Amino acid sequence: MIGANIEKIKEQIGQNVQLVAVSKTKPVELLQEAYNAGQRVFGENKVQEMVAKHEELPKDIEWHLIGHLQSNKVKYIATFVSLIHAVDSLKLLETINKEALKNNRVIDCLLQIYIADEDTKFGLDETELNALLESETYKQMHNIRIVGLMGMATNTEDENKIRSEFRKLKSLYNKLANGNKQFAILSMGMSSDYKIAVEEGSTMVRVGSLIFGNR
Numbered sequence: 001m002i003g004a005n006i007e008k009i010k011e012q013i014g015q016n017v018q019l020v021a022v023s024k025t026k027p028v029e030l031l032q033e034a035y036n037a038g039q040r041v042f043g044e045n046k047v048q049e050m051v052a053k054h055e056e057l058p059k060d061i062e063w064h065l066i067g068h069l070q071s072n073k074v075k076y077i078a079t080f081v082s083l084i085h086a087v088d089s090l091k092l093l094e095t096i097n098k099e100a101l102k103n104n105r106v107i108d109c110l111l112q113i114y115i116a117d118e119d120t121k122f123g124l125d126e127t128e129l130n131a132l133l134e135s136e137t138y139k140q141m142h143n144i145r146i147v148g149l150m151g152m153a154t155n156t157e158d159e160n161k162i163r164s165e166f167r168k169l170k171s172l173y174n175k176l177a178n179g180n181k182q183f184a185i186l187s188m189g190m191s192s193d194y195k196i197a198v199e200e201g202s203t204m205v206r207v208g209s210l211i212f213g214n215r
């Protein structure tokens with residue numbers, strides 16, 4: 001089942017969009033099943049859980065931390081994480097840079113942008129984003145790379161609303177990607193809205209329940 005679910009989603013999103021299989025709360029047996037079907041990129045939202053799964057599963061898996069990350073937990077994932085999706089402050093970025101340096105790595109990060117009209121979603125607005133990118137502190141960091149943006153649309157049935165939120169994010173992304181080759185990832189879309197996200201220019205979708213079943 002899991003393999004078939006992945007195939008179907010991959011067909012829909014096309015070859016230019018990457019699929020992150022969001023495996024949070026799911027047992028390693030199910031991740032192994034997805035791995036056996038060829039999936040190599042997995043998304044988790046809790047540090048402890050990602051560390052435990054990383055220890056148990058094959059080492060060629062790319063682990064993406066997709067949820068809100070606390071600075072004091074960065075050290076646990078700094079040795080192996082491939083992409084951190086939800087960076088929303090300069091302070092967090094500084095910690096990631098410091099831990100990456102300790103491990104002699106460069107860690108790829110996405111900045112999370114606030115696009116939904118819900119209080120519960122984290123992220124930067126455009127002013128904060130620009131302030132971060134223009135800060136001296138950021139310019140002095142050599143062990144992180146900001147490779148794109150991530151956002152979550154409002155949880156609603158209203159497709160037009162979702163579409164317009166994704167469109168806003170895409171237009172912000174375009175401004176920054178212009179002339180910047182390392183800026184190549186736009187992470188938007190989950191089970192309920194990835195089709196709209198892809199239509200609006202997503203390059204990476206984070207899909208959980210459609211692959212592994214409801215949580």
Ligand SMILES: *Cc1c(COP(=O)(O)O)cnc(C)c1O
Binds near residue numbers: 189
């Ligand atoms: C859980 C989660 C997803 C996946 O959600 P589904 O609805 O199961 O596809 C995507 N992105 C983030 C940030 C998440 O926390």
